[in-house]
Amino acid sequence: LPPPPPGPLSFSGTKLVDDPAHPWRPLRNGDLRGPCPGLNTLASHGYLPRDGVASPAQFITAVQEGFNMDNPTARVATYLTHLVDGNLVTDLLSIGAKTRRTGPDPPPPAIVGGMNNHGTFEGDASLSRGDAFDGDNHNFNQTLWDQLVDYSNQYGGGFYNLTVAGELRWQRTQQSIATNPEFDFRGLRHFTVVGQASFPAGLFTDGRKTGADKHQLDLVSGLSFFKHMRFPAGFFRASEPTGGVGSDVIFGAHPVLPGRNVGGVNNYVVDTSLGGFGDFCKFYTEFVNITIKGLYPNPTGVLRRNLNLNLGFVYDALAPRLGANCPQVFPYGTN
Numbered sequence: 001l002p003p004p005p006p007g008p009l010s011f012s013g014t015k016l017v018d019d020p021a022h023p024w025r026p027l028r029n030g031d032l033r034g035p036c037p038g039l040n041t042l043a044s045h046g047y048l049p050r051d052g053v054a055s056p057a058q059f060i061t062a063v064q065e066g067f068n069m070d071n072p073t074a075r076v077a078t079y080l081t082h083l084v085d086g087n088l089v090t091d092l093l094s095i096g097a098k099t100r101r102t103g104p105d106p107p108p109p110a111i112v113g114g115m116n117n118h119g120t121f122e123g124d125a126s127l128s129r130g131d132a133f134d135g136d137n138h139n140f141n142q143t144l145w146d147q148l149v150d151y152s153n154q155y156g157g158g159f160y161n162l163t164v165a166g167e168l169r170w171q172r173t174q175q176s177i178a179t180n181p182e183f184d185f186r187g188l189r190h191f192t193v194v195g196q197a198s199f200p201a202g203l204f205t206d207g208r209k210t211g212a213d214k215h216q217l218d219l220v221s222g223l224s225f226f227k228h229m230r231f232p233a234g235f236f237r238a239s240e241p242t243g244g245v246g247s248d249v250i251f252g253a254h255p256v257l258p259g260r261n262v263g264g265v266n267n268y269v270v271d272t273s274l275g276g277f278g279d280f281c282k283f284y285t286e287f288v289n290i291t292i293k294g295l296y297p298n299p300t301g302v303l304r305r306n307l308n309l310n311l312g313f314v315y316d317a318l319a320p321r322l323g324a325n326c327p328q329v330f331p332y333g334t335n
């Protein structure tokens, strides 16, 4: 039985996390890494299993301990990802490529593709990774990093911060509209891009920074996380439990409605049918009824039981953002 989600940290202040118990180590043959620089770093320091395969409870524990990500954000990110990319029977999820290490697959159309799988949790217009359409959606991309540096110099005085995030998010969106005929910015992706643009400011910044320095990420540290999957030497985690700090600022800088390119590049058509940032209830409801039901049309036995458990974990984690008029949906019944 998948265990219930771990609770918040008992000590939730800043502390040294680049500590002797968690040394950085280079990749061994077969170790998996993927599109998330936060999880890559945690695996390379042993907060997650170094091979890159872990259970949802391990992800929640690791992101809280290693970065001080707040408990609701950790639960939302983890269970949303596990439901689309993980093996619900074995309770294992890869931070990178699909792997036999997550166990035997349930029947198609289930994918169990790990976090590299495009179009489930991973999506277009990432800051440091290319679009799947261009051939690589998970490795560090130097050209995109150079652009992040340019934007940090232009809008952040040499630091990545929320102002930079707002401008760079807009730029990456425009680039994908102009170059990716399959650009898809609907539903889940419309919501995750905003949080993921804020994480470098809120979670990669050393927790000892205060006042005007807080949430200003220097680019040497940034490259350490994004490319080398490594804490800057002597790194301290965030000073309080932190999630998508400043998401409203980032979204508000250049609000873009959910949508996708239809029939080719430069034809972005608004499509709010799957919800998005600012319409969490629709996003949640369609995620369950369309996305999950699409992957798992007729589950039985342990698979069905674990789907229901994980769907419950997602609803509980999202509940504070959903409001009072967004009931849980039960595509597989309630027992």
Ligand code: HEM
Residues within 6 Å of the ligand: 035, 036, 037, 038, 039, 059, 060, 063, 067, 069, 073, 074, 075, 077, 078, 081, 115, 121, 122, 123, 124, 125, 126, 127, 128, 129, 196, 197, 199, 200, 203, 204
């Ligand atoms: C992006 C998963 C926690 C920082 C991503 C992506 C995935 C992912 C699948 C790729 C999306 C894409 O760009 O297409 C998760 C899961 C987490 C988690 C399941 C579990 C709680 C964290 C933490 C941090 C973080 C704790 C920071 C400390 C980022 C950043 C990106 C990202 C900065 C954007 C990368 C880019 O746009 O190039 N995450 N993540 N994530 N994640 Fe995580």
Ligand code: MG
Residues within 6 Å of the ligand: 035, 122, 123, 124, 125, 126, 129, 130, 131, 137
């Ligand atoms: Mg991506």
